[in-house]
């Protein structure tokens with residue numbers, strides 16, 4: 001259910017409607033838009049009695065939402081959400097024509113490794129650095145990440161180079177720490193439907209990058225984002241990272257068609273991860289170009305200065321020089337589409 005407020009509705013009127021919704025035992029989610037504020041209602045078991053809300057001052061109409069997702073949908077907010085990531089190098093905007101680039105290794109290995117990569121990508125103008133301190137690995141015997149020590153290394157990268165930090169949380173405990181150290185909390189593909197983790201991330205005070213599960217349908221992907229918004233976190237960036245198909249020449253099949261599909265249904269920005277999406281270094285640049293061309297709101301790219309020695313995902317990590325080339329190309333492609341890379 002959505003309560004649509006008139007363009008002239010006052011903040012007090014919006015607050016009054018929210019209070020009335022809460023008094024009914026429901027949760028109110030005011031979503032301000034350019035022209036009007038919509039108030040999403042969650043927590044209802046069945047149909048809500050519209051009459052009482054429709055009569056309140058400032059309310060234009062109440063619309064039942066038949067889709068399974070509400071807050072992420074364009075019904076709740078027609079215009080694009082722009083997520084602002086605050087970094088020492090300045091704010092990075094994601095969405096609404098702003099394309100955000102992210103570079104860094106798969107895993108935080110050592111401080112020297114992170115600094116070596118950071119100093120090589122810094123001249124490209126990229127402002128966001130990635131790297132896993134908690135690594136969800138297929139084998140329990142593979143490197144699992146340095147945990148909090150890894151987060152400390154990332155914090156040092158921020159301090160020395162000014163990058164905003166994006167890193168993954170794998171459970172509630174690591175999420176507490178990631179929220180403290182990082183600028184964006186990543187929820188990985190394997191955890192896209194870890195609903196208790198999503199609820200915790202929905203209560204976090206930092207933006208969330210939500211990766212698509214490797215077999216998730218579009219609706220499942222959107223519903224996972226709905227969990228985050230329903231808990232009050234509206235700063236959500238979706239991320240396509242490839243899905244499993246019969247195609248066997250790449251690690252995953254990068255589903256670029258999901259980008260316009262998400263953008264059509266949802267106001268949330270969507271980035272693309274061409275590294276996990278292809279699993280091969282030689283495919284990362286071509287698919288990155290395609291992702292920008294298709295309208296992605298950003299790219300999350302694994303970069304390593306010595307990929308052959310990387311502790312994980314070396315074969316899909318590009319070199320810093322290749323990332324520099326990608327930044328130039330991304331800017332040119334974005335320019336054709338009247339979008340900006342920041």
Ligand code: PEP
Nearest residue numbers: 132188189190211241276
């Ligand atoms: C990652 O980005 O480090 C990662 C593990 O990705 P995914 O969750 O998409 O596999």
Ligand code: MN
Nearest residue numbers: 106302312313
């Ligand atoms: Mn990886």
